[in-house]
Amino acid sequence: MRSGGTTLAATLLGLGLCGLVLAGCAGPGDTLKGPGSAEIVEKWTSCAEIAPQAGVMLPVPRGSAAVTSPPAGVEPRVGRIDPAFTPVAAVLCGRDVVPGAAGGREQVATERRADDIGPLVAALGLADEKRGSGEIACTLDMLVPPWLALLDDQGRWLRPYLPKDVCGKPRPEVRAALDGLRLTTVDSRTVGQVESPEAEAAGCAQRWSDMVWVEATLGRPGRVAPEAGPKAGPLRLCVYQVSPSERGGGKPAGDFVYGRPLPPERQADVLRALAGTRPAADCATPASRFAVLRAVDGSGPEWYVELDACRRFLVVASPGGSQLGQGDAALAALLGPN
Structure with missing residues (x-):
């Protein structure tokens, strides 16, 4: 199992058309309405505390009320990066399956950090593409992005919105920027036995x-x-x-x-x-x-x-x-x- 990559997982859901995969394929003239600004949280602690289920289920943005500290198990609102927030690092929370010390396979929760994030921040600032535009055929695979947070030099953090392509999936520029991150593992802990x-x-x-x-x-x-x-x-x-x-x-x-x-x-x-x-x-x-x-x-x-x-x-x-x-x-x- 590769431990350092950030490639978005592709899962064939078999749900029919692209519209069933990601909430609908809009007509040629439609656009995907993007969210407002992301909710800024005052202090980053760790993936273990903030996103213990990352990699197990997809994160679901909650309501619009701002908070300074997210309640346990509740994530802050995903959104665009506010101009007053200057990201200096990215943190990815996830899970890997690795060989166990005594044999078999174990699931480990990981926290990885990247500091050279210029291309990623630029990609996150792109607009959504028009849904269903052009001659591109939307495929059945659903791209599941990693659990991503951006930190500033004050230790504050937010969950950035990932701009979408014509099929409602993360834009190619976002995927390329995520794959290009140079990640350092800052925490890894066993959470269960797979085999x-x-x-x-x-x-x-x-x-x-x-x-x-x-x-x-x-x-x-x-x-x-x-x-x-x-x-x-x-x-x-x-x-x-x-x-x-x-x-x-x-x-x-x-x-x-x-x-x-x-x-x-x-x-x-x-x-x-x-x-x-x-x-x-x-x-x-x-x-x-x-x-x-x-x-x-x-x-x-x-x-x-x-x-x-x-x-x-x-x-x-x-x-x-x-x-x-x-x-x-x-x-x-x-x-x-x-």
Whole structure:
């Protein structure tokens, strides 16, 4: 994971037209009305105190009342830089995913500072471009800018408005200026584990969704597809525990418990059990544990097996779609930790 860049994250939202991504694509003659002056706050402290959620969710500007110190968890108004405020530094608050000291991956909150900000300040002073003007086609990707604050030589700070292009995204000049900042990390702290050393060693994701429950809830019971027979390459087993609060939800997620590549003899026994054609039983008890079987090389179908409760299994094969079948205690035992 790169730790020093400021490239705006591009997230494909799949929301349809550009208008659905950023509050509407205006007609050729329309302009995006910019905000007023940014709210100036008297004293910068740290990202940990002022923007503890930066990088987790998009900042939302609040109302217009000026304050000298923002309440905890509430951000000052985003706006244009007042002529009476002379920025001398930029601070970016965010989060990175980095290797853990003992393996796995951790999420760290970072505070980075840049002092040479002339090009950035110039870019922030540009006007918004006309929305929907010209022949430019707006794309579906949403550019998520970093959490940015500007400081003056008195230690005051504000959240600057980022001028928009014809699609309502930050102008190219703003993006280039952000990418060109020479940043120094002034604080970095671990805020959570993304992937445990055990999950990494097993080759499994830390969290996974119980797709058996999802498919059964959607009312798609059926027989196992022919493509789910015993012919398969080496498989990896990953087992997940579903917390009580997640069970029975729309898409319950489990946390990694154990995993490993299946030995050939065990794999043959498992695939023979999964090649049965019994339809899934009518059952509404959510599982507390489920297994995921995937090819080590990422090819072929996937199998999901409830290890308790209803003990159904799901085959996700293409072609063939998703098909539910009925497992039993013997199949669950084959997918145990030993």
